[in-house]
Amino acid sequence: MSGDERWKGYRGPAREALIRFGVGVWEDVWLRSRKGEFRGLVLPRNETADDRHVVLKLETGYNVGIAADSILDVVSKGRREAHYHIPEREFPTDPDKPRVTLLGTGGTIASRLDYRTGAVIPAFSPGELYGSVPELADICNLRTEKLYAVFSENMGPEQWIGLATAVAREIESGVDGIVIGHGTDTMHHTAAVLSFMVQDPPVPIVMVGSQRSSDRPSSDAALNLIHAALTAARSDIAEVLVCMFGPTSDRYGLLHRGTRVRKMHSSSRSTFRTIGDIPVALVSREEGVRPLRRDYRKRRKDRRVRLDAVFDDRVGIVYYYPGMKPDVVDALVERGYRGIVIAGTGLGHVNKPLYPALRRAVDAGVHVFMTVQTLWGYVQMYVYDTGRDLMDLGVVPAANMLPEVAYMKLGWVLGHTHDRDEVRRLMRTPVANEVTPREPPDGYLVLQGGLPEVERFLKKHRM
Amino acid sequence: MSGDERWKGYRGPAREALIRFGVGVWEDVWLRSRKGEFRGLVLPRNETADDRHVVLKLETGYNVGIAADSILDVVSKGRREAHYHIPEREFPTDPDKPRVTLLGTGGTIASRLDYRTGAVIPAFSPGELYGSVPELADICNLRTEKLYAVFSENMGPEQWIGLATAVAREIESGVDGIVIGHGTDTMHHTAAVLSFMVQDPPVPIVMVGSQRSSDRPSSDAALNLIHAALTAARSDIAEVLVCMFGPTSDRYGLLHRGTRVRKMHSSSRSTFRTIGDIPVALVSREEGVRPLRRDYRKRRKDRRVRLDAVFDDRVGIVYYYPGMKPDVVDALVERGYRGIVIAGTGLGHVNKPLYPALRRAVDAGVHVFMTVQTLWGYVQMYVYDTGRDLMDLGVVPAANMLPEVAYMKLGWVLGHTHDRDEVRRLMRTPVANEVTPREPPDGYLVLQGGLPEVERFLKKHRM
Numbered sequence: 018m019s020g021d022e023r024w025k026g027y028r029g030p031a032r033e034a035l036i037r038f039g040v041g042v043w044e045d046v047w048l049r050s051r052k053g054e055f056r057g058l059v060l061p062r063n064e065t066a067d068d069r070h071v072v073l074k075l076e077t078g079y080n081v082g083i084a085a086d087s088i089l090d091v092v093s094k095g096r097r098e099a100h101y102h103i104p105e106r107e108f109p110t111d112p113d114k115p116r117v118t119l120l121g122t123g124g125t126i127a128s129r130l131d132y133r134t135g136a137v138i139p140a141f142s143p144g145e146l147y148g149s150v151p152e153l154a155d156i157c158n159l160r161t162e163k164l165y166a167v168f169s170e171n172m173g174p175e176q177w178i179g180l181a182t183a184v185a186r187e188i189e190s191g192v193d194g195i196v197i198g199h200g201t202d203t204m205h206h207t208a209a210v211l212s213f214m215v216q217d218p219p220v221p222i223v224m225v226g227s228q229r230s231s232d233r234p235s236s237d238a239a240l241n242l243i244h245a246a247l248t249a250a251r252s253d254i255a256e257v258l259v260c261m262f263g264p265t266s267d268r269y270g271l272l273h274r275g276t277r278v279r280k281m282h283s284s285s286r287s288t289f290r291t292i293g294d295i296p297v298a299l300v301s302r303e304e305g306v307r308p309l310r311r312d313y314r315k316r317r318k319d320r321r322v323r324l325d326a327v328f329d330d331r332v333g334i335v336y337y338y339p340g341m342k343p344d345v346v347d348a349l350v351e352r353g354y355r356g357i358v359i360a361g362t363g364l365g366h367v368n369k370p371l372y373p374a375l376r377r378a379v380d381a382g383v384h385v386f387m388t389v390q391t392l393w394g395y396v397q398m399y400v401y402d403t404g405r406d407l408m409d410l411g412v413v414p415a416a417n418m419l420p421e422v423a424y425m426k427l428g429w430v431l432g433h434t435h436d437r438d439e440v441r442r443l444m445r446t447p448v449a450n451e452v453t454p455r456e457p458p459d460g461y462l463v464l465q466g467g468l469p470e471v472e473r474f475l476k477k478h479r480m
Numbered sequence: 481m482s483g484d485e486r487w488k489g490y491r492g493p494a495r496e497a498l499i500r501f502g503v504g505v506w507e508d509v510w511l512r513s514r515k516g517e518f519r520g521l522v523l524p525r526n527e528t529a530d531d532r533h534v535v536l537k538l539e540t541g542y543n544v545g546i547a548a549d550s551i552l553d554v555v556s557k558g559r560r561e562a563h564y565h566i567p568e569r570e571f572p573t574d575p576d577k578p579r580v581t582l583l584g585t586g587g588t589i590a591s592r593l594d595y596r597t598g599a600v601i602p603a604f605s606p607g608e609l610y611g612s613v614p615e616l617a618d619i620c621n622l623r624t625e626k627l628y629a630v631f632s633e634n635m636g637p638e639q640w641i642g643l644a645t646a647v648a649r650e651i652e653s654g655v656d657g658i659v660i661g662h663g664t665d666t667m668h669h670t671a672a673v674l675s676f677m678v679q680d681p682p683v684p685i686v687m688v689g690s691q692r693s694s695d696r697p698s699s700d701a702a703l704n705l706i707h708a709a710l711t712a713a714r715s716d717i718a719e720v721l722v723c724m725f726g727p728t729s730d731r732y733g734l735l736h737r738g739t740r741v742r743k744m745h746s747s748s749r750s751t752f753r754t755i756g757d758i759p760v761a762l763v764s765r766e767e768g769v770r771p772l773r774r775d776y777r778k779r780r781k782d783r784r785v786r787l788d789a790v791f792d793d794r795v796g797i798v799y800y801y802p803g804m805k806p807d808v809v810d811a812l813v814e815r816g817y818r819g820i821v822i823a824g825t826g827l828g829h830v831n832k833p834l835y836p837a838l839r840r841a842v843d844a845g846v847h848v849f850m851t852v853q854t855l856w857g858y859v860q861m862y863v864y865d866t867g868r869d870l871m872d873l874g875v876v877p878a879a880n881m882l883p884e885v886a887y888m889k890l891g892w893v894l895g896h897t898h899d900r901d902e903v904r905r906l907m908r909t910p911v912a913n914e915v916t917p918r919e920p921p922d923g924y925l926v927l928q929g930g931l932p933e934v935e936r937f938l939k940k941h942r943m
Contacts, residue, residue: 066865067865067868067869067872069868069872070868079863080862080863081862081863082862082865082868083862168829168864168866169802169825169826170800170802170824170825170826170829170830170831170866171802171831171832172802173802173803173831174803200826201826202825202826202829203802203825206801206802207802280825280826280854281854281855281856282854282856282857283826283827283828283852283854283856283857283858283859283860284827284857284858284860285856285857288854288857330803330805332803333801333804333808334799334801336797336799336823337633338669338796338797338884338887339632339633339634339635339636339666339669339670340636340637340793340795340891341796342793342796344811344815345796345811345812348807348808348811348812348814348815349808349811351811352807352811360799361633362632362633362665362666362743363632363633363663363664363665363743363746364746364747365746366631366633366665367633368633368634368636369634389746391743391744391745391746391751392744393744393745393746393748394745394746394747394748394751395746395747396746397746397747399543399544399545399546400542400543400544401631402529402530402545403631403633405530405532405533405545406530409530409532421801424801428803
């Protein structure tokens with residue numbers, strides 16, 4: 018084996034460390050570093066990776082990067098090269114099945130670890146997906162299109178507009194549903210902005226991702242994808258939805274409204290939660306889509322969709338913390354921001370020293386809206402004098418819009434107008450349930466548990 | 481009745497509106513404004529109130545302020561003056577009972593609506609509290625001391641240091657427990673900073689407040705106060721705790737660790753939640769304090785406490801949103817901030833354009849730590865190249881510290897040192913369980929429901 022093969026992809030200090038300890042890629046090693054001890058497989062790296070880390074695949078399935086200069090000792094336990102490639106099979110066509118388009122933006126949906134390079138690569142062509150998740154062919158005729166391949170934290174206005182445009186184009190071309198593969202980090206942000214940019218769609222628009230890639234035994238990738246395809250192909254719910262793992266079991270997934278969902282756990286599969294409301298539906302292979310409510314927008318036969326893909330990026334979120342100084346607000350105004358969403362404490366509060374800065378912001382033409390960092394519950398600025406003072410300064414309460422959703426909506430509204438009254442009117446006019454007239458009292462508590470809780474809920478609400 | 485009495489406290493446009501429609505304070509009115517229709521009692525105002533709002537007490541118990549210039553019509557339904565004053569009774573002394581000091585900072589704990597002025601005034605002297613909540617005398621000998629009277633969003637470094645100092649002084653003077661009355665908005669922030677400033681206390685330090693003032697039938701004020709007094713007087717848990725309403729019933733309260741708690745609902749009584757862990761204990765009148773875990777710091781007989789009350793206020797939280805531009809970070813550096821806590825997406829991510837700004841921040845001597853805005857779960861920056869890149873820039877992962885807690889800890893640490901290695905060492909050394917070695921898998925899901933869930937949990941964990 019040549020050195021290039023033995024230290025495949027490694028350069029600089031990382032390669033030197035491997036040479037120093039006499040180990041190469043595909044060796045099962047015990048490694049001691051200043052950060053701790055690790056047992057795992059030395060993975061090859063791809064050419065664009067940094068040159069400072071040795072990457073091990075641990076037995077848990079996680080990859081860990083260890084700084085070369087922190088390595089104290091490495092002992093090889095033998096070599097065990099894995100060969101893996103995605104088994105590609107031709108996706109069968111069935112004229113009687115619904116047509117679904119899967120738009121890819123990035124993320125690890127139905128991905129596989131590529132043991133040749135150590136990279137996680139997504140299975141993406143219909144043939145690759147069929148090879149990985151054959152159940153898809155029982156559900157729909159699938160077309161795939163890769164729009165982007167970015168970590169979701171790097172999604173921004175350009176990608177949101179591009180994605181919305183692609184969704185509208187696919188709907189007009191006649192598909193029965195859309196699935197969007199997306200990294201989970203900002204899936205809820207994109208779901209919110211799509212809810213504003215693609216209005217009154219006639220078919221489901223279903224966002225999906227996975228918290229654990231398919232090379233791990235506990236992966237949620239295949240199940241989430243099957244649930245999303247089921248929803249897009251067959252469900253009656255023509256809204257922007259997030260389709261992810263249910264609260265505690267792999268027996269069902271949940272469909273969350275694009276404007277009322279948030280990622281609430283950094284690593285759990287059950288990370289997405291409907292906030293201030295209840296999810297729209299359960300979905301499972303056995304029962305299909307089972308609505309938890311009746312007030313959703315219904316699927317239509319026509320192909321009409323209103324694409325309204327604009328975004329003014331001079332918008333930011335100010336997340337309040339006690340002791341905050343007014344310079345945080347002043348800085349945004351000075352730098353030309355045109356919209357600020359405050360995530361205040363309690364019913365929508367910030368400290369007194371911020372008031373003059375907010376006044377200066379409003380006077381400078383900045384549109385300032387208040388949300389709550391408690392996430393659940395409404396802004397209520399009429400209760401205390403302090404809230405009324407803030408409103409007198411021109412700060413507008415945004416009811417129970419989530420801070421992230423208010424940010425997306427304000428950017429979208431400012432893409433249309435900067436007229437103060439019109440901005441307020443548009444912000445206050447719900448487009449896609451981003452503000453709800455009330456939060457169900459049990460929405461805060463219910464559906465956090467397992468299937469028994471869900472069954473109780475359904476029974477209580479006679480669904 | 482003189483005009484001064486009839487429009488008590490009203491000035492300017494608000495007074496003119498009352499005169500125009502021929503109604504005065506203590507009149508039960510039907511009021512139509514451009515914002516909607518209201519039925520309620522016109523409350524008098526105090527002299528410092530603004531002059532633009534008429535305040536009604538609605539039948540729900542909420543007060544609502546209505547802008548005078550939006551009022552279209554007011555019809556009086558008659559007058560019904562309420563006379564209320566807090567029944568003051570001498571607090572009985574019993575030498576066999578524990579001694580508790582209640583320190584007041586503000587908030588609506590055991591408050592009453594003062595119908596003479598319309599203001600919510602706290603019952604605060606021992607005699608007033610005894611008159612309001614006589615059960616307190618069965619629990620302890622109470623001393624009260626009013627440190628501040630501020631809305632909790634206005635608490636800042638000066639108040640935190642003053643409060644910590646008062647707590648230490650009371651402990652050294654020999655009390656058996658401390659109760660701190662605090663507004664709920666930032667109760668968890670103050671609980672976190674106290675956990676760092678008052679170390680290794682020998683007695684319980686219990687923060688308490690209420691979500692609904694005692695003039696409302698659904699008030700949690702008295703119950704929370706009783707629970708807090710019980711905990712301070714009798715419990716074995718010598719930590720900084722938040723004592724608030726349990727998840728779904730008024731049968732018990734929960735004791736949350738000061739560093740692992742967050743306000744999660746803007747108006748519900750069940751607003752405080754332990755995040756990434758399970759609460760320390762249940763507390764009820766019937767059963768007293770019932771621990772849910774065994775790893776708490778135990779009460780001691782000695783009076784030793786380590787007061788370490790410092791805070792460098794040149795610290796801020798940057799709450800990441802997709803599309804964020806680097807100028808947000810640059811602005812803090814330029815304005816002389818010395819510490820930044822990022823609340824990143826997913827496992828601790830921000831977009832690529834922020835990297836150079838973070839590099840500039842670190843090069844300028846700013847200490848940058850990463851937390852997760854999912855609230856539950858850990859930062860894990862070893863998993864993706866992007867995380868490793870951020871660490872190479874000098875961004876330090878803060879494990880599962882909540883963003884607010886990391887902010888408080890960083891301000892406290894920078895009060896001691898600005899040496900880079902020492903700051904990192906202190907941030908990584910847990911003081912009061914602000915970082916935990918693991919999050920219980922059921923902590924995310926359990927104890928969100930009612931007593932049956934709690935009972936199941938206790939049984940499962942054999943407690």
